[in-house]
Amino acid sequence: MHPIVRSFVFTFGLTAVPLVAHAGDFNGDGRDDLAVSIRMPIPGSAEIGAIRVLYAAFGGLATSGSVLLIEPPLGDVGDPTGVDFGTAYAIGDFDNDGFDDLAVGAPEAPVGDVVRAGAVFVFRGGSQGLVFDRVLHQDVKSIADKCEFDERFGGALVAGKFDADNFVDLAVGVLETVGKKTRAGAVHVFRGSKAGLTGVKDRLWHQDSSGIKDKAEAGDEFGSTLAAGDVDGDGRDDLVIQVRREQRLHGDQSHFGAVAILRGGKKGLSANKNAIHDLSDLWGVPPDAQARFGDSLAVCDFDHDGDGDLLIGAPGTNGGNGLAFRIESTAGVFDATNNVSMGASGFGAASNGESLVVGDFNADGRQDFVVGSPFVTVGQVGGTGGTLGAGQFVVKYGGDGDISDSKLFTRATADVIGEPLTGAAFGFAMHVADFNGDFRDDLAVAAPFDTYLGYTLCGTMNVFYGSSTGLSAANGQHWYPGEFGTAASHQFLGLSFGN
Numbered sequence: 001m002h003p004i005v006r007s008f009v010f011t012f013g014l015t016a017v018p019l020v021a022h023a024g025d026f027n028g029d030g031r032d033d034l035a036v037s038i039r040m041p042i043p044g045s046a047e048i049g050a051i052r053v054l055y056a057a058f059g060g061l062a063t064s065g066s067v068l069l070i071e072p073p074l075g076d077v078g079d080p081t082g083v084d085f086g087t088a089y090a091i092g093d094f095d096n097d098g099f100d101d102l103a104v105g106a107p108e109a110p111v112g113d114v115v116r117a118g119a120v121f122v123f124r125g126g127s128q129g130l131v132f133d134r135v136l137h138q139d140v141k142s143i144a145d146k147c148e149f150d151e152r153f154g155g156a157l158v159a160g161k162f163d164a165d166n167f168v169d170l171a172v173g174v175l176e177t178v179g180k181k182t183r184a185g186a187v188h189v190f191r192g193s194k195a196g197l198t199g200v201k202d203r204l205w206h207q208d209s210s211g212i213k214d215k216a217e218a219g220d221e222f223g224s225t226l227a228a229g230d231v232d233g234d235g236r237d238d239l240v241i242q243v244r245r246e247q248r249l250h251g252d253q254s255h256f257g258a259v260a261i262l263r264g265g266k267k268g269l270s271a272n273k274n275a276i277h278d279l280s281d282l283w284g285v286p287p288d289a290q291a292r293f294g295d296s297l298a299v300c301d302f303d304h305d306g307d308g309d310l311l312i313g314a315p316g317t318n319g320g321n322g323l324a325f326r327i328e329s330t331a332g333v334f335d336a337t338n339n340v341s342m343g344a345s346g347f348g349a350a351s352n353g354e355s356l357v358v359g360d361f362n363a364d365g366r367q368d369f370v371v372g373s374p375f376v377t378v379g380q381v382g383g384t385g386g387t388l389g390a391g392q393f394v395v396k397y398g399g400d401g402d403i404s405d406s407k408l409f410t411r412a413t414a415d416v417i418g419e420p421l422t423g424a425a426f427g428f429a430m431h432v433a434d435f436n437g438d439f440r441d442d443l444a445v446a447a448p449f450d451t452y453l454g455y456t457l458c459g460t461m462n463v464f465y466g467s468s469t470g471l472s473a474a475n476g477q478h479w480y481p482g483e484f485g486t487a488a489s490h491q492f493l494g495l496s497f498g499n
Contacts (some may be wrong), residue, residue, distance in 0.1 A: 024433050025089045026125040028099045032433035033129075034444055035069075035102055036461065037086035037494050038481055045259070049085035051104060052484050053130060055306075060436040061444075061463060063483050069104070071121060076112050078119050084108035085121070092159030092168030094192040099125030101133070103170055105154030111137045111147045120172055122197055122427035126209030133196060138174070138480065142199035144188065151175050160228030160237035162412075163268040169190025171239055173223035178206045178216040185222030187241060189269055193390070203269065207243070211271030213260070214246070220262070221245050229299020232273075232332030233306040236264035240310065242294035243276070248390055250280045257293030259312060265333065273332065279314065282339060284325050291317035296324075297354040300369045302398045307331060311369055313353025324353035324371050342371060355393075359432035359441030361466040366398035370443060372427030378410045378420040391426030391447060409464070409473065411447075417462060417478035424450040424460075429495035440466030441449050448494035452480040459493030 024032040034054045039047045048454040054061045063286065064237040071078050071085040076423040078085075088105035095101065100124040109183040111117035116135060124133040136154075149154070156173030163169065165418040169192050176186035186206035190197045206223075207216040216222070225242035239262045246258040258278040262269045296313030303309070307329040328392050342352060355372030355483045362368070372393045380386030392410040411420040420426070443464045450460040463477040481493050 004063065005413040011087060013445075017186075017334055021357040025100050026053065026102065027055060027127060027129045027438075028125070029056070031060075031437040032435050034061055034087055034431065034433065034435065035091070036444075037089070037444075038297070038459070039083060040481075042081070047083055047181040047232070048081050049083045049087070049106070050091070051086050052481075053102075055129060056375060056435045056437070058436075060442070060465065061477060066484055067129065067483075069102075069123065069130065071106055071109070072135070074135060077135055077137060078109040078111075078121070080107055082106065082108055085154060086156045090157040090170060092170065093125070094122070094159075094168050094170065095124070095167075095194055095196040096166045096192065099127075101125050102130055102301060102319055103136075103157055103159070103197070105157050105172075107152035107390075109137075109154075111139055114147040114149060116150045116152055117147035118155065118174065120154040120157065120170075124196065134254070134262035136172070136190065136197060136199075136268075138188075140199040144204035145176065145186075145200045148177060151177065152426065156223060156226045158226035158228045158239070160235050160239065160264070162189065162228075162239065164236065164266040165192070167194075167426040169268070170197055171226055171228070173226055175204060175221060176204075176223075178208050181216050181218040181220075182185070183219050183221055184208075184216040185220055185224060185243070187223040187226065189239070191268065205241075205269070207260075209271065212274055213276045214243075214258075216246075217246075219245050225294055225297055227297035229297060229308045230264075231261065231308045231309075231310065231329045233261065234264070236266075237260060237310075238264050238299075238332070239269055240297050240299065241296060244292075244294065246276075246278070248276075248278050248280075256289045257291055257314070259294045259297065259310070261332075266466060269320075275291070275334070277327075277334060279317070281311075281339065282334065283325060288314075288317045290320065293317070296353055296356040298369060300326075300359050300367045300398070302326065302367060303328070304366045304398060305330075310334065310355045311358070311371075313356055313371075322352045322354065322373070324356065326344040351396075355430055357430045357443070358434045359440050359443065359466075361395065361443070362397065362470045363438075363440040363466065364399070364466055368397045368441075370395045370430060370432075372430055372445070374425035374428035374447075378412060387420040387422055389402075389425060391424060391428065392421035393427040393445060395443075407470070409445075411462075413473060414478065415473035417473075417476055418447070418450070418452075418460060421451055426450070432497045434466075436465060437464065438466070440468075442466050443471055444495060446494040450480075452491075453482070455480065455482065458482070459494055461495075
């Protein structure tokens with residue numbers, strides 16, 4: 001079995017981006033499996049949220065033996081007919097039994113009489129695959145705080161090893177009311193244990209927590225996107241937290257959106273050396289209320305110096321064309337000197353930063369990263385023509401820290417299955433794992449608004465396999481929901497969706 005690493009990112013907004021390497025081996029066969037969010041029509045209801053699990057076989061992913069997970073009917077918790085199940089998910093071995101487990105967010109789930117309190121459903125891995133284990137919410141015994149109206153617990157999830165034990169932990173975003181400050185936002189951190197994820201030792205973090213920089217304000221939405229990775233090289237994951245609607249003054253200018261960092265340690269996350277940054281701190285760009293700074297996040301040791309650098313997407317900045325930023329870390333301290341902006345000039349594409357994932361696609365021991373641009377026009381020449389909103393992604397291979405060289409993939413790239421279609425949003429969500437057990441990471445890419453075989457907006461997905469030279473479209477795979485044994489009509493196929 002591959003080592004579990006460690007990082008996911010999800011968001012309360014339209015983008016919802018998984019980030020992980022070597023995770024998702026639910027049945028312990030040494031090959032990673034794939035959990036796919038779908039929206040599925042049912043009689044008497046418009047559609048429900050569900051997860052289709054594709055188990056890997058020799059040579060890669062296969063549709064045979066795939067299973068459908070829906071929200072368990074638990075009476076006073078959740079709504080099995082809701083569309084929010086699968087808004088976010090995270091994968092990790094929470095009980096350290098050698099099988100990866102799956103946590104699925106349903107942020108609109110009611111808990112008792114509390115509307116949109118939110119819940120997280122945990123499925124335990126085993127030799128036969130995933131089975132339902134438990135549900136977490138803010139009224140679970142021993143958990144900090146309590147369920148309240150419209151707090152949407154579970155809208156963002158990330159798995160990480162934040163302490164010194166062998167159990168993977170789970171961070172959960174919630175639009176928490178802090179004091180009387182509505183939607184200020186908070187993050188629960190559940191410690192993994194032999195019993196799995198429980199409320200025992202749960203810790204609630206927000207901007208009014210002791211020692212945390214800045215302060216909680218109404219509408220900040222602290223915890224709206226989450227990522228995990230080791231930014232200071234101490235061998236323990238740190239937690240990266242978007243504060244989506246934070247306003248921070250620099251002189252007489254207000255900057256919108258920020259990213260906070262909590263450091264992992266022997267006993268778990270702490271306020272020690274915590275930090276908060278915005279675009280001005282890290283890049284010095286003018287304020288932009290539409291920047292969506294931090295809507296996608298990742299941690300990647302691209303330059304192979306032992307410290308994970310931050311990748312931050314700001315898809316609304318640059319006149320709406322989007323930017324992604326690589327923020328260099330030295331022992332967890334971020335210095336703007338060597339920061340790099342990755343926009344149209346570097347990638348040959350606009351609308352960068354909608355999605356970010358990290359992996360090692362050529363197995364050279366150096367981390368690579370991928371930037372998705374799902375809403376760009378593909379095939380445009382001289383500012384005219386092309387397929388509007390067809391989408392694309394760019395992969396950057398790690399090594400010496402140079403990001404100038406990149407490889408672009410669209411549905412028009414040679415050997416890529418499918419074709420660029422208007423509004424398909426190829427690259428909207430991506431997932432990294434080793435599906436064929438060859439110790440090279442592979443990449444699954446969703447086009448959730450694609451049309452295929454006459455099924456409008458059914459959604460499709462491509463899988464690109466790693467090789468000695470990196471990601472390759474040769475021998476790739478392509479699916480639409482009808483191949484899973486269910487009707488494709490009106491289904492969206494993606495790797496996770498926002499609410």
